[in-house]
């Protein structure tokens with residue numbers, strides 16, 4: 001049973017996978033052809049059954065009317081045994097109706113008085129139809145070799161004088177129905193050709209843009225952004241093409257920005273190395289050389305007073321060198337971020353920023369004081385806040401800045417808000433300026449760790465930067481374990 005079920009399932013799956021592999025054009029044409037063929041089958045069935053039945057009823061009613069008329073006309077002839085006149089009457093009636101293939105008259109004792117059979121009377125016909133006493137007539141269908149015959153028996157004078165039997169052939173009905181069906185099938189064939197042509201045209205209207213869209217998607221996937229989806233119409237496929245083109249443009253812009261960002265990062269790294277090398281050479285090396293010269297002087301010197309002075313100068317130089325090395329290290333990576341965490345690092349940075357730039361900075365921290373986050377999250381938030389504040393200092397002309405850092409409902413939120421001149425965010429983000437990478441870098445950093453960044457700004461009303469990063473729990477860090485479940 002199980003084997004049968006899985007076999008049936010596999011067969012079903014392979015049927016649907018085959019149907020799925022067929023092109024849309026073939027599917028549409030197949031559906032149209034199927035509809036037309038089903039309609040043709042239904043119409044043929046209807047014609048064969050209902051129309052045949054209606055024509056058969058008509059044939060029976062015609063035969064009955066004819067037989068009743070003959071019974072009335074032939075009654076006296078039967079009673080008087082005028083067989084010749086009776087035969088003439090039957091012959092005339094038969095000649096007048098093509099469907100009437102035989103008539104015969106029986107007397108009250110069921111003897112055949114007259115018949116219209118040319119090759120002798122078939123005696124077995126006598127027993128195949130009879131009228132019951134309560135019936136006015138009886139119709140019986142007889143199956144001949146290549147025809148169906150409606151045999152109608154009508155009693156004459158209630159059967160006291162005998163009975164008239166006539167046979168109505170259905171061959172005309174069959175011929176009429178066959179003719180109808182032939183005509184109908186011809187029409188359906190014509191409709192099928194027409195329907196398939198229309199379906200082909202319509203399917204092409206649908207599939208050509210979809211095929212182009214697929215080509216464009218493949219090309220864009222390989223990094224060739226020259227491909228565009230055709231947007232001939234404004235229908236659903238047209239708007240799909242437009243949306244695809246917009247997406248491709250965004251992708252291209254993003255890719256270019258990423259390349260520039262990478263170049264800038266590499267460049268900045270080189271610049272930083274150059275700066276450190278210069279500082280080490282010009283500052284630290286010079287100072288150390290001076291220290292060595294001083295030490296040699298002490299070695300050679302005999303006077304204690306000049307040694308003391310030299311030692312004091314050397315101590316001052318050593319202290320200055322230490323300061324420089326310390327500054328260099330802090331600029332490279334603020335040790336407070338690694339040692340004391342994000343909150344302390346941000347508070348230190350905003351304090352120094354406020355003093356240096358003469359801008360009032362309010363820092364609010366909630367829900368994470370004294371706690372540590374994963375290091376990539378801490379670095380990301382710190383660098384984004386740093387870039388946001390640098391931009392404030394460079395462009396905002398703000399008097400007040402507020403920095404909010406808050407952990408709530410499994411997410412860390414950072415908000416940096418200034419009351420400066422504001423700017424057109426969309427204009428900047430969509431501009432092709434190769435130099436401005438700060439905002440783009442902020443978005444990139446946020447998305448790398450699964451966060452969301454949004455910038456709101458209004459000319460004259462300042463700028464707000466929201467950063468939202470999912471962080472599942474801080475509890476484990478609280479317990480001193482060096483592991484944080486992050487929401488990413």
Ligand SMILES: Nc1ncnc2c1ncn2[C@@H]1O[C@H](COP(=O)(O)OP(=O)(O)OP(=O)(O)O)[C@@H](O)[C@H]1O
Nearest residue numbers: 391392395396422423428435436437438439440463
């Ligand atoms: N807080 C702000 N107030 C007013 N204008 C801003 C603010 N932040 C950014 N801008 C505007 O957005 C532009 C883009 O900033 P972005 O940080 O991307 O580039 P940048 O600072 O010019 O260069 P980079 O950061 O790459 O050194 C700025 O040139 C400035 O016009």
Ligand SMILES: [Mg+2]
Nearest residue numbers: 387391438439
């Ligand atoms: Mg910037």
